[in-house]
Amino acid sequence: MPSERKIRVLVAKPGLDGHDRGAKVIARALRDAGMEVIYTGLRQTPEMIVNSALQEDVDVIGLSILSGAHNAIVPRVSELLRHNKMEDVLFLIGGIIPEQDFDGLKKSGVSGIFNPGTPMDEIAEFIRKNVKPRGVITA
Numbered sequence: 001m002p003s004e005r006k007i008r009v010l011v012a013k014p015g016l017d018g019h020d021r022g023a024k025v026i027a028r029a030l031r032d033a034g035m036e037v038i039y040t041g042l043r044q045t046p047e048m049i050v051n052s053a054l055q056e057d058v059d060v061i062g063l064s065i066l067s068g069a070h071n072a073i074v075p076r077v078s079e080l081l082r083h084n085k086m087e088d089v090l091f092l093i094g095g096i097i098p099e100q101d102f103d104g105l106k107k108s109g110v111s112g113i114f115n116p117g118t119p120m121d122e123i124a125e126f127i128r129k130n131v132k133p134r135g136v137i138t139a
């Protein structure tokens with residue numbers, strides 16, 4: 001019988017800025033929704049993020065980016081995910097992301113983009129619908 005497993009989410013805050021409120025709010029909300037959440041803390045490089053995702057064997061990576069650096073950070077994270085054969089990990093971003101950048105980010109491998117004001121249950125629901133099954137998911 002397969003072992004039961006909660007959805008595991010890495011919430012990461014790349015870049016040098018200190019905008020961590022959104023990341024913390026999301027981490028708490030997804031925990032409240034029954035998921036296992038690992039929060040990286042501030043100032044993570046793409047390499048640190050993908051390495052943590054690999055070590056923690058997560059189902060989802062969620063980046064919080066308010067600095068405007070998403071067009072540099074996201075392609076690098078995608079490249080590292082491909083390099084590590086982790087394309088099955090659901091890749092999300094949130095923060096201040098202008099709509100004109102959505103297409104490019106999605107082409108680069110992001111499945112969901114969440115701007116300020118998105119209801120928390122919408123984000124949790126998006127994850128449950130789109131996460132790739134890896135064992136039996138209970139959350």
Ligand code: B12
Nearest residue numbers: 017018019020021022062064066067068094095115116117
């Ligand atoms: C609070 C704030 C700060 C606080 C940060 C406190 C903290 N610990 O986070 C302080 C005062 C430190 C700050 C500083 C600065 N800030 Co500021 N800040 C803001 C502000 C007003 C609100 C951000 C916030 O906390 N929102 C509340 C949280 C809960 O919302 P959120 O992060 O957006 O998250 C929601 C969604 O985006 C989404 N989400 C976010 N992350 C994730 C992740 C995942 C996985 C998912 C699924 C969803 C998700 O879900 C959340 C809930 O709905 C924004 C403007 C704004 N209206 O957003 C500017 C803003 C982000 N700041 C800005 C700037 C420029 C700065 C400074 C550089 C200003 C300066 N010249 O000093 C400095 C940077 C200092 C530094 N070293 O970091 C700019 C960024 C511009 C840009 N992107 O081009 C903004 C957009 C203001 C503006 N309009 O110019 N700031």
